Amino acid sequence: MRNLSTFIVLPTLVVSGVVSAQKSTIYTYELKNFDKALYLYNDHQYKSAQLLFESVKGKEVSEEIKADCAYYIANCAIRNNEPNADVLMERFVNDYPTSTKQNQAYIEVAHYYFDQANYPKALQWFDKVDEGYLSQSDLDKYNFQKGYSYFNAKRKKEATTYFNKVLNSKEYGSQAKYYLGFMAYEGDDYKEATKYFDEVSGEEKYKEKLSYYQADMNFKLGNFQKAIDLGNQAMPKSNALEQSELNKIIGESYFNLKKYDQAIPFLVKYKGKKGKWNNTDYYQLGYAYYQQKDYENAISQFNKIIEGNDFVAQNAYYHLGQSYLNTDKKQQALNAFKNASEMPFDAAIQEDASLNYAKLSYDIGNSYQTVPAVLLDFLNKYPNNASKAEVEKLLIDSYISTKNYSEALVLLEKNKSAENKLAYQKVLFYRGLELYSQGSYDEALNMFKKSISENKSQEFTARATYWKAESEYTTNKFQEALLSYKQFQTMANAKETVEFKNSNYQIAYAYFKLKEYDSAAKSFQLQIDQAKEDKMRLTDSYMRLGDCQFVLTKYWPAMDAYNKAIELKSVDSDYAFFQKAISYGFVGKNDKKIEELNTFVQNYKKSQYRDDALYELGNTYVADQKEALGIKAYDQLISEYKGGSFTAKAILKEGLIYYNSDRNDQALVKFKKVAADYPKTPEALEAVATARLIYVDNGKIDEYATWVRTLDFVDVTNADLENDTFEAASKQFDQNNTKQAIAGYSNYISKFPNGMHALESNFKLGQLLFDEGSTTKAIPNYEYVINQSRSEYTEQSLSRLSSIYLKEKNTDKAIPVLLRLENEAEFPQNKTYAQSNLMKLYYDKKDYANAVNYADKVLANPKTDETIKSDAQIIVARAAMQTGNEDKAKEAYAKLATTSKGELAAESLYYDAYFKNKESKFEASNEAIQKLAKNYSGYKYFGAKGLVVMAKNFYGLKDSYQATYILDNVIQNFKDYPDVVSEAQNELARIKAEEAKTNSSIVK
Secondary structure, eight states: OHHHHHHHHHHHHHHHHHHHHHHHHHHHHHHHHHHHHHHHHHTTOHHHHHHHHHHHHHSSOOHHHHHHHHHHHHHHHHHTTOTTHHHHHHHHHHHOTTOTTHHHHHHHHHHHHHHTTOHHHHHHHHTTOOGGGOOHHHHHHHHHHHHHHHHHTTOHHHHHHHHHTTTTOTTTHHHHHHHHHHHHHHTTOHHHHHHHHHHHTTSHHHHHHHHHHHHHHHHHTTOHHHHHHHHHHHGGGSOHHHHHHHHHHHHHHHHHTTOHHHHHHHHHHOOOBTTBBOHHHHHHHHHHHHHTTOHHHHHHHHTTOOSOOSHHHHHHHHHHHHHHHHTTOHHHHHHHHHHHHTOOSOHHHHHHHHHHHHHHHHHHOOSSSOHHHHHHHHHHHOTTOTTHHHHHHHHHHHHHHTOOHHHHHHHHHHOOOGGGHHHHHHHHHHHHHHHHHTTOHHHHHHHHHHHHHHOSOHHHHHHHHHHHHHHHHHTTOHHHHHHHHHHHHHSTTGGGSTTGGGHHHHHHHHHHHTTOHHHHHHHHHHHHHHOTTOHHHHHHHHHHHHHHHHHTTOHHHHHHHHHHHHHTTOTTHHHHHHHHHHHHHHTTOHHHHHHHHHHHHHHOTTOTTHHHHHHHHHHHHHHTTOHHHHHHHHHHHHHHOTTOTTHHHHHHHHHHHHHHTTOHHHHHHHHHHHHHHSTTSHHHHHHHHHHHHHHHHTTOHHHHHHHHTTOTTOOSTTHHHHHHHHHHHHHHHHTTOHHHHHHHHHHHHHHOTTSTTHHHHHHHHHHHHHHTTOHHHHHHHHHHHHTSSOOTTHHHHHHHHHHHHHHTTOHHHHHHHHHHHHHHOOSHHHHHHHHHHHHHHHHHTTOHHHHHHHHHHHHHOTTSOHHHHHHHHHHHHHHHHHTTOHHHHHHHHHHHHTTOOHHHHHHHHHHHHHHHHHTTOHHHHHHHHHHHHHHOTTOHHHHHHHHHHHHHHHHHTTOHHHHHHHHHHHHHHOTTOHHHHHHHHHHHHHHHHHHTTTBTTOOO
16 A cells, blocks of 8 residues: 555656646746736836736746735726726735735826826825825925815815925926915915915916906005006916906906096906906996096996996996086986995995985986975985975975975975965965865865965965865855955955956856846956957956846946857857747847747857747747748747757647647647657647637537546646645745645645646656755656656756766666757757767777767867866877777877876876877987876876886887886886886896896896
């Protein structure tokens, strides 16, 4: 067994020797491959080197060689940007912790990433390096690159630490000083920055950049001339972005040196941050233009400052206001000063802006606040201002100039100082006029009385006395009015007032209403003698003089007055002609009367007095025993006026003519027609009574009874009781015993609802109830009257009933009554009343076609009152706007503007501005809005709408500041008008969207 073992061992030993020799050969071979790989690595052939290193590492080599291979494999992976390079290097560090190349691996990888400008990655590897194993040259490179990596990461503290370590390095010292200087510059430590920059300023590679930084530093240090010099030096060598900044530095340096003319060319060339200027940029350029008195260019820059709320913005807005003043653009100046006055950053600027705002408000008006409120606010805020006395005078005048009397009174009531007494009297007077024009006569009367009691101005005391009389007259206090008119005429300053020329006219009418016709005639004559230039009142005075003489039975003087009225060819000449014709009858000249009436009928075919003339002509013929001609006149009347108030009378007259000439059959035909066609009228009652006489005379009582039973208003059996009941009520009515008369007529109607006096009883009961204020109770009585055949009561009942429905806002019932009144009215004022109210009701119902139709009728009537014409024009205008017919609306508003007052005038002015804006007539549109603000500031709604149009105008004029400022104020100050605020918000959003494209200060 032992021999076998020895035999076996020997070959093993031999083999072992052979293997050992072979291993040495292979090892030597691998070292050569390692050296070859190292050569390839140093020759930057990293991929080939990596493959060879991996091959060597896979062979049986020493641990040191394996470690070196792992090191180089990882390094090659890094240089080839392989994704697992980090893993390979970490694996090398972990697998070979004792390798001498471990620290070198960290530093080389760090340097590699640094060279690739991957500074965050470089920092990761620099942090792994053990500085103690680095040579001095390697340590300088390490400190600089690590410092720069921190600098790039904006970790200035760490960067400073590492840069300071290489300040004395020949290779890296200059670069470190440059970056230390740059960090000091960025941190506004200009002293430290200058120190470092000066140390490297001699080196060519830093000169270009240093000029820029030094220019900026000197600017920020206040060394403006040096900043200018350095900036100009740097300009040719700088890129476009740096040139923009240098233009800003140089321009602003000149600006701070107050060399504005030299600043402008540089400021203009500045491109802004990311292509946008901020508010300070616009302010500086604008102020430079302002100082050069180039106000238009100053305005162009200042008005680009939108939403500014700081010291710069306040200065800009103040100087914008001054620029506008210097170019006579007062509305724009007002807005700018208002804005500056609301900012607290500079108290002196705020006070002066407030003063300018107050003065301009007085000068051109103010849509934001009442002018008195602006002036009072200034006085309260700045009681010691040098212009206090001037502003106080403006305050007094403003109460009147703004026509905002109601608010002025509120302010004056709170400030009843002695110096304001005169203003108080004037405002009371003008507020009275305003209320009078609005139909609030009792309130107006109170204002005039209070104005008189102040008695600080003889002129306004006299005028207030006159209008006190007017208010009394309008409220039917004729005796009080007469006394007030006479008192006015005796006042010292009365003759100097505009009211004096019409005072005799008003006195005459007061006498006329009091039925003192002799005194009225004398006063009308005085008016004629003293005011012949007033054709309207002259004509009316002649006619009323004629009426007075007519009533006084002085017919010849009456005819003379009527003739004078006819000669003036007024719209009422038909009335004068008719009255003159009638007068001839009273002086025994029936032939002349007949001649004149025939002439009237021939010449005045559309006169409202034509039916009167035909009736009177018939009566006159009958009186002259020319019955045939009389009947002919009556027949013409009946033919032309089938539903007229004289028709029943004319038929009755014909019946009476036949009766008196024993033509009973013809008479009965006429009487029966009256009874059938006009039941319950007084004419019907007389016709029945006269017919009864014919039947009695002929002994045909049964026929009479049979006929009468067909009439529902005649009750033969109860006739006496009915008459007694009616007469009892009428007696109380005649004696003005209202309560007893109401009870009496109510009793009659209750007992005899279809009685012969039912028509008259219902009418009179309606009148009594209406007059005592029980208008709703009067409705059934008036409805009864209008539902019967036409009578002398129909027209007045229609008028009263429609007024009740209008007061109760019962449109559906008012319209049909007004339509009847329009068609049946004989008095033109009732027809006009019906048409004007139908016009308003249809408009309220949004029936614009009918509204315009009636408005056109009202406007076509030459006798329509100017106030009603204004109502018609506004309805035409508003309806046209509602239906999109802006051309017609524009025409209507233009006509309205010439006659309207108060709110209607404000509305017409607003639309004048609106249409001019539509036509791009922006400046003309603004003029209309300024007029609106100055004269009608009390009408806030149209003032607010006008401001929105003004904003659109300014944007159209490329004044974005004015536009946005106005819109902001509308949104803040007019929340009571949501439609206006909404329009302003939409317009503001549109403008901001456009402006945000060029101004970085605008918040989107």
